[in-house]
Amino acid sequence: MKDKLANLKKEILDYLKEVKDDQVLRELEIKYLGRKGKFTEVLRNLKNLDANEKKEIGQLANEIKKEILDKFKEVKNIISGENNQNKNIDVTLPGKKIKAGHLNPLTIIQNELEDLFIAMGFMVLDGPELESDYYNFEAVNIPKNHPARDMQDTFYIDKKNKAGEYDLVMRTHTSSVQVRAMQKYGAPLRCVVPGRVFRCEAIDASHEHTFDQMEGLMVGEKISLVNLIAVMKELLKGIFKKEVEVRVRPGYFPFVEPGIELDIKCTLCEGKGCPACKNSGWLELMPAGLVHPKVLEYGGIDPQKYSGFAFGLGLTRLVMMKYGINDIRLFNSGDLRFLEQF
Numbered sequence: 001m002k003d004k005l006a007n008l009k010k011e012i013l014d015y016l017k018e019v020k021d022d023q024v025l026r027e028l029e030i031k032y033l034g035r036k037g038k039f040t041e042v043l044r045n046l047k048n049l050d051a052n053e054k055k056e057i058g059q060l061a062n063e064i065k066k067e068i069l070d071k072f073k074e075v076k077n078i079i080s081g082e083n084n085q086n087k088n089i090d091v092t093l094p095g096k097k098i099k100a101g102h103l104n105p106l107t108i109i110q111n112e113l114e115d116l117f118i119a120m121g122f123m124v125l126d127g128p129e130l131e132s133d134y135y136n137f138e139a140v141n142i143p144k145n146h147p148a149r150d151m152q153d154t155f156y157i158d159k160k161n162k163a164g165e166y167d168l169v170m171r172t173h174t175s176s177v178q179v180r181a182m183q184k185y186g187a188p189l190r191c192v193v194p195g196r197v198f199r200c201e202a203i204d205a206s207h208e209h210t211f212d213q214m215e216g217l218m219v220g221e222k223i224s225l226v227n228l229i230a231v232m233k234e235l236l237k238g239i240f241k242k243e244v245e246v247r248v249r250p251g252y253f254p255f256v257e258p259g260i261e262l263d264i265k266c267t268l269c270e271g272k273g274c275p276a277c278k279n280s281g282w283l284e285l286m287p288a289g290l291v292h293p294k295v296l297e298y299g300g301i302d303p304q305k306y307s308g309f310a311f312g313l314g315l316t317r318l319v320m321m322k323y324g325i326n327d328i329r330l331f332n333s334g335d336l337r338f339l340e341q342f
């Protein structure tokens, strides 16, 4: 009798696993639990057992019945839930439009530049935004208390090191990665370093506390300004998709000697003069120069054998020039009306 009950239970539960619609469920219920149902019949036969068996088997049968009824209820709920869901779908409603995301203009230009430099054999490197005073300043030939430190308003971190000095800064430029790269890879070396930099600036349409630069560094034998200008022209062709005229002026930066400022002929007025170029016909694009021998030494590279050039491309400025964006504050504003235009 026990076996019979167990088999019947298994049979019913197995069937229930397969049931997917109401009609079949009802038929199943009638087949087993209906008045002439198989399970009902077994229950009816209990009365023929002797008193002891009746008690034991009766209890078991009741438990099994409860289990089966619960299962029926569960399956019924699942089936009716699905039906309800199906009923709630209005197939005539227009679908939800999934908006395609897009890249920030800075990222677009950065990607283009990276591709360009990779094609010229440059590595794309990264460096810490929270930098040591050493790599941000000293290693690029800006010693403590040197007036050149005033060229960059700096966020120092309010924590002293063991020697009692404040030696952590938010990096003020990507030049901080120059010596890191030289120490890690040695010469010859070609790399670009895109990244965020920070200055304690009074903010206005052309000054921000957080902006992006791309440092470039090439070290090898007999590297000169000729190589620098050739690389720059290639870069500009890639960005502006046409030959751009450049001019070079002297400039001062402690980590290069000689230092230069590279200007491009205004891309808006072709050099005739317009508000964008303040009527000069030229736009300042970036500072650059030949790596100072002391910086090479800090990087563990012999300045007698190797020379190099470096540049500090203002990525944010370049993007502003390319897209005609006249307020730098828009980049960090999070304003979708700005961001969605690209």
Ligand code: DAH
Pocket: 172, 173, 174, 175, 215, 216, 253, 255, 256, 259, 287, 288, 289, 290, 310, 311, 312, 313
């Ligand atoms: N690091 C400089 C700045 O942020 C820019 C710069 C100038 C980088 C000359 C260079 C360079 O690599 O050669 O103001």
